[in-house]
Amino acid sequence: MDLAPGDDGAGPAAPRRKEHHRLPDVRPLDPLRSLKTKLGVLVVATVTFAVLITWIGLQNELGPTRTLPLAIFLSLVIVQLLARGMTSPLRDMTAAVQTMAAGDYSIRVRATSRDEVGQLAEAFNVMAADLDSSDRVRRELIANVSHELRTPVAALQAQLENMVDGVTEPTPSALELSLEQTERLTRLVTYLLDLSRVEAGASALVLSEFSVGDFLEESAQAMSMVDAAKGLSYVVDVTPPDLVLEADVERLRQVVTNLLQNAIRHSPHGGTVRLDAYPVDDDVVLEVSDEGPGIAPEDRGRIFERFASGSASTRPHAAPPSGMASGGTGIGLAIVRWAVDLHGGHVEVADTDRGATMRVTLPAQARPAPGVTTEADD
Template sequence: MRLLHRILGWLPRPLDPVRSIKAKLSLALGLAGGVGLLIFWWSLGFMRVELSWFAIAVALGLVTLQVMAHGATVPLREMTVAAKAMARGDYTRRVRATSRDEVGELATAFNQMASDLAAADRQRRELIANVSHELRTPITALQGLLENIVDGVSTAEPETMRTALTQTERLGRLVTELLDLSRLDAGVVPLSRAPIDVRSFLGDVVREATVNADGAGHDVRFVVSAPEIRIDGDRERLHQVFANLLDNAARHSPPGGTVTVRAERRDEHVLLAVSDEGEGIPAAERARVFERFTRGERATDGGTGLGLAIARWVVQLHDGTIAVVDPASAPARDRPGCHIHVTLPLQPPRVSLS
């Protein structure tokens, strides 16, 4: 097979100087037809043929070739025009893909590429806008605090410094999310798997979320319900997932609301559910909230839209799933609000060597 490819690679390309693929197809088919016609004539002993009829046959053949070649090359020309438009930043052009041959497959792939590039460009613009907003808000607050202290308007009291610390922590979270995103894109995903006791794990996450909610002024109550279950995973990464889910639930819960965290075993998996009593996520937004830079209608207080995207990434690394479920399918005690279900495989059974 390799020898055949080498032989084909050595073959000459006499039609390369021709700048039109339609002309190439016409020349190739015309030469092939001409050779076949000559062989046919030779087999008939070179019968006498009127030159006028020969000219008419050649003309009709060329017209037919032009018509057939036109339909085959139009998608290629459209792709050329669309590619030039995309080079200028216009990703709205599409190619009509109606044929079922290789050109049609190429046109379909081209349209998919154009859609992906448009989505990437949109995400890039959203990233710049969201990150710029997220950076400007804490930097402006820090600048105002420091200017007041330097000008003597206020003193470095604990409350003032606590506000500055909060803004610095907000900047730190943003940098952490961006670093996680770069690791995701680079494929650098170190996981340190170990057995995790679900009840103890959720208890630690909820205690941290309670402290963070109190510090942020969110009047919410956390309720945990988890049996004795063990899973195998990266505790730090999973802690990052549920810390994000609980933080979102606390921010979107009404004053005095309850955030419920429960775990239950389902066959060879464990279901971890986080529910709040907020306004919920519209059905049209549920599939998109886990995309990068998508904040949804509930994100009224900032955010880059990276938290849930990173959460899905971590869950998928653990061979699990994460989704926003319909409140109607959730237990009655959890309604209304947002309900997010995380499904993870149980700890694999240990093989005894005895």
């Protein structure tokens, strides 16, 4: 088994280690699936070889004083070669752990054996991949949050300094710009608090039955007041009008608010944001659609991952895809998936000819995910 960098190219480059000349690993026992079987074969092979050497010596009139030391020496050589191949994965994993302790999680080990040591090596590679992914997420979190905090803080500081220095008057428009930056900071802090709940495994739902139409109308009205600068139109279409849903209203408000903010961010000025709801079998489907540049097909499967970033749209002169870049942290859509998963539903990007449509499917009668505790809303 050899140490090798991760095949995905992620993570820091592995530091070069000094190469030492060593005996090659001899592994004829790799096909065996049990370490106990390998040890048994090793014992039988060495005993048989020692007896064979002794018998050959007797046939050639060599006494035990000559054949026994030779048999012991050659048996030890065989044991050393075979045992080296059997234990090589353990040595390589030890070296890999030392490398990972220095901050490089791209190291992987290769296993050719099928026994318990080979299974351990495979489990080690899975663990190393998880650590590598977690480390990337941590770095992306620091980079995204630092960028998102720095931009509104710098803008707010500049605006307030201009007002204090008398460069600009504290007019309603200037105060409105400061308020927008403050609201942006508030949204980011809210995202981070929600993410901390995800990490803490907060999974309780307060269930109640409510009108989907009234809920979406209230959500659209609230967002239209916050983001009035773009002059967007909001269309709410619920079929049938008396459609009801059993869910946690506050969690679902999280979902719709994040999807609306995503749609608003990528909608053109004067565009239309749609909120549709309709039943499908025993489920209720909620859709939030915008008229932005859309989401590239290769990005649709991963935009709900934390801090995901996608490629730019293939359309010429288009803004970044919905849910990606353009001031987004990649946290909001991860929270959407988390809240939807709690309800036992799923979220996806629907195929559309124009813009982007986020589709949330929830059971009409609450069927929370396993392990989620529920309580009725009094």
